[in-house]
Amino acid sequence: MHPLERLINLTALLLNTARPLTFDEIRERIEAYRHGDPASAKRMFERDKDVLRDAGVPVDLAATDVWEVEKGYRIDPSAYYLPDLAFTQDETWALFVAAHAPGEDPEAERAFQKLSVGADPNLLTAMADRSPTPGIDASGPNLGAIADALARRRSVRFRYRPVQGRAGWRRVDPYALLFRRGTWYLVGQDVERKDVRSYRLSRMRSEIQEVGEASTPPEGFEAAAHLEAGAWNPERAAHRARVAFTGKVAWWVVATTPGAVQVGERPGGWVEVEVPAAEAEAFASWALSFGPDARVLGPKALRDEVVARLEALAAGGQPARASG
Amino acid sequence: MAPTRTKDARPRTGRRGRHRTATTASDRLRRLLVVVPYVVRHPGTSLADLARLFGVDEGELVQDLNMLFLSGLPPYGPGDLIDVEVDEGRVWIGMADYFSRPVRLTHQEALSLYLRGKSLLGAPGLAEAPALASALARIEQRLGPEALGALAGRVEVGTTGQAAEALAMLRRAVEDHRTVRIDYYGASRDEMTTREIDPEQLFSAIGNWYVVAWDHRSDDERMFRADRIRAAELTDATFEPRGLAGAGRPLYTRSEGDVGVRLLLGPGARWVAEYYVTESPSERGGGAIEVTLPTKDLAWVVKLVLRLGGEATVLAPPELAARVREAAAEMLRAYRPRART
Numbered sequence: 001m002h003p004l005e006r007l008i009n010l011t012a013l014l015l016n017t018a019r020p021l022t023f024d025e026i027r028e029r030i031e032a033y034r035h036g037d038p039a040s041a042k043r044m045f046e047r048d049k050d051v052l053r054d055a056g057v058p059v060d061l062a063a064t065d066v067w068e069v070e071k072g073y074r075i076d077p078s079a080y081y082l083p084d085l086a087f088t089q090d091e092t093w094a095l096f097v098a099a100h101a102p103g104e105d106p107e108a109e110r111a112f113q114k115l116s117v118g119a120d121p122n123l124l125t126a127m128a129d130r131s132p133t134p135g136i137d138a139s140g141p142n143l144g145a146i147a148d149a150l151a152r153r154r155s156v157r158f159r160y161r162p163v164q165g166r167a168g169w170r171r172v173d174p175y176a177l178l179f180r181r182g183t184w185y186l187v188g189q190d191v192e193r194k195d196v197r198s199y200r201l202s203r204m205r206s207e208i209q210e211v212g213e214a215s216t217p218p219e220g221f222e223a224a225a226h227l228e229a230g231a232w233n234p235e236r237a238a239h240r241a242r243v244a245f246t247g248k249v250a251w252w253v254v255a256t257t258p259g260a261v262q263v264g265e266r267p268g269g270w271v272e273v274e275v276p277a278a279e280a281e282a283f284a285s286w287a288l289s290f291g292p293d294a295r296v297l298g299p300k301a302l303r304d305e306v307v308a309r310l311e312a313l314a315a316g317g318q319p320a321r322a323s324g
Numbered sequence: 325m326a327p328t329r330t331k332d333a334r335p336r337t338g339r340r341g342r343h344r345t346a347t348t349a350s351d352r353l354r355r356l357l358v359v360v361p362y363v364v365r366h367p368g369t370s371l372a373d374l375a376r377l378f379g380v381d382e383g384e385l386v387q388d389l390n391m392l393f394l395s396g397l398p399p400y401g402p403g404d405l406i407d408v409e410v411d412e413g414r415v416w417i418g419m420a421d422y423f424s425r426p427v428r429l430t431h432q433e434a435l436s437l438y439l440r441g442k443s444l445l446g447a448p449g450l451a452e453a454p455a456l457a458s459a460l461a462r463i464e465q466r467l468g469p470e471a472l473g474a475l476a477g478r479v480e481v482g483t484t485g486q487a488a489e490a491l492a493m494l495r496r497a498v499e500d501h502r503t504v505r506i507d508y509y510g511a512s513r514d515e516m517t518t519r520e521i522d523p524e525q526l527f528s529a530i531g532n533w534y535v536v537a538w539d540h541r542s543d544d545e546r547m548f549r550a551d552r553i554r555a556a557e558l559t560d561a562t563f564e565p566r567g568l569a570g571a572g573r574p575l576y577t578r579s580e581g582d583v584g585v586r587l588l589l590g591p592g593a594r595w596v597a598e599y600y601v602t603e604s605p606s607e608r609g610g611g612a613i614e615v616t617l618p619t620k621d622l623a624w625v626v627k628l629v630l631r632l633g634g635e636a637t638v639l640a641p642p643e644l645a646a647r648v649r650e651a652a653a654e655m656l657r658a659y660r661p662r663a664r665t
Binding site (some may be wrong): 001002003004005007008009011012013015016024051052054055056057058064075077079081082083084085087088090092093094095097098099105108109110111112113114115117121124125128129141143144147148150151152153158174175177178179180181182183202203216224248249251252255256285286288289290291292295303306307309310311312313314315316 | 349350352353354355356358361362365366369373377378379388391392394395397406422423425426427428429430431432433434435436437438439440441442443444445446447452453455456458459460462463466467470472473474475478479480481509514516528530531532533551552554568599626627628629630631632633645648649651652653654655656658659660
């Protein structure tokens with residue numbers, strides 16, 4: 001009997017049995033387990049059981065009767081069957097895009113196939129003919145391992161290179177995963193430092209090791225509050241600055257900077273734009289990244305900051321860390 | 325970032341022609357546990373459709389179905405065997421009501437789809453975002469604890485930046501193999517150009533959308549940042565895809581003419597070493613790091629150094645340090661028209 005045939009028979013049998021079946025009872029019903037000596041048949045059965053569990057088939061070991069003299073195997077139908085989630089057509093398409101986006105992942109594809117069994121076949125075949133376009137670049141090989149540990153409430157250990165200071169080992173109870181500006185962060189309790197910290201996945205310098213059970217986040221825990229501060233955060237900006245941009249870049253600023261508004265035009269093709277501005281330093285860095293295509297008009301404090309930086313740069317002075 | 329030339333344009337077959345070969349009994353079992361429910365729910369589905377939907381070769385599928393024909397509910401009395409009928413390329417499966425719904429998601433399947441969905445939600449301007457968010461929310465609610473464990477509700481994405489307007493059109497062009505005319509602002513050379521491109525791949529990385537295309541202007545492969553496309557219009561021309569690589573490819577590929585810019589980055593500028601492709605890192609005191617940044621153009625590096633201010637020092641080439649000083653002096657003159665420098 002082909003292994004596949006045996007596996008299907010075993011699944012059908014255990015899924016349809018009213019009470020758990022002992023191995024002897026299974027042998028009586030499935031011929032393949034009657035070949036050879038009982039010990040090797042039992043080993044084959046054990047392997048098959050593992051294959052079923054790996055495939056997501058929940059094989060349980062339970063008492064065969066109320067006296068619990070013997071234990072047997074069964075598949076609980078309520079644990080086996082995937083509930084129908086009744087996705088809309090748009091949702092089905094969105095999941096298809098997520099599962100099939102380039103950067104292939106057979107696990108995600110399988111998940112989609114299972115979830116879409118009840119969907120309109122015409123919709124599904126139409127999808128299969130399309131190449132879903134947008135790809136996603138998951139950052140680094142550690143994402144799956146961390147998500148897995150988080151899902152199972154496991155504490156993790158990894159080597160980490162912080163922005164400042166030496167690389168070292170961290171032991172962290174994972175509380176949340178955050179995705180910001182294309183980058184994944186782990187937020188969790190640093191066991192040794194006894195504090196909640198955030199870790200950028202791309203700065204991890206080792207594989208993820210699991211080291212026991214993790215604590216759970218406190219009531220009302222907000223992961224985003226613990227994220228290391230970004231360079232320039234327009235969403236939290238308190239002030240607005242006025243900046244003139246050349247026509248070459250003004251359209252880009254208006255199209256891609258949240259909260260940026262074009263307020264006027266100036267001679268020579270310059271465009272005046274109002275943008276949110278948080279701290280002066282971060283804002284000055286952003287404005288200077290446009291080179292001569294941006295000129296800060298006000299407020300004065302921001303303009304002065306930019307001018308001071310330019311003076312230092314023009315003098316060839318990079319004051320803090322001198323190289324010569 | 326620069327439109328980037330690459331040399332590793334390996335031909336790849338399109339999705340339609342791609343089949344996953346399941347070699348082990350375990351893989352074949354996993355496949356059957358979803359193919360069978362599908363056919364039970366949709367009797368008379370064609371073999372061709374099944375092959376496409378499940379990414380499997382038709383011959384292999386027929387082999388699996390033949391195996392199924394011999395299986396069923398032990399001890400196989402009359403009516404216990406699964407009834408499989410393949411007629412004129414269509415498939416019917418009976419006597420398998422217990423397989424009319426698929427098995428639950430494995431932990432890995434659930435995690436994988438969930439994380440990919442969340443990553444996609446974090447990319448700005450995706451038209452499917454609302455539907456994807458509601459689909460993931462339903463997965464959390466209905467399958468949460470068993471499939472996702474403690475992960476449900478503990479993966480957060482924040483979108484920043486706004487939609488690249490050209491994105492929707494580019495997706496259509498990639499799918500339909502249509503040539504597009506774009507006005508592109510190339511930050512690396514600091515120039516606006518109009519060109520026709522054959523877009524083949526579109527992917528999101530480090531918070532930006534990138535388009536990989538064959539560029540008619542340079543007659544070469546180029547990568548473009550979608551947000552720097554000022555205007556895009558579909559042309560009537562179509563193209564044959566060359567199999568350019570998409571997601572997961574390096575955002576910068578070195579070439580022979582590259583200049584190696586050596587920078588000393590203070591703690592506040594260390595992000596440069598991670599954000600861009602850099603080489604030969606060497607730790608310095610006080611949290612500073614020295615790296616080499618390979619580049620084809622210095623124009624954008626000048627702006628990068630201006631932006632970093634005192635946090636970055638140009639170690640090489642000397643030409644770059646001079647250009648930074650000149651640019652700063654020129655900008656100062658614009659700020660203080662009457663002052664002499």
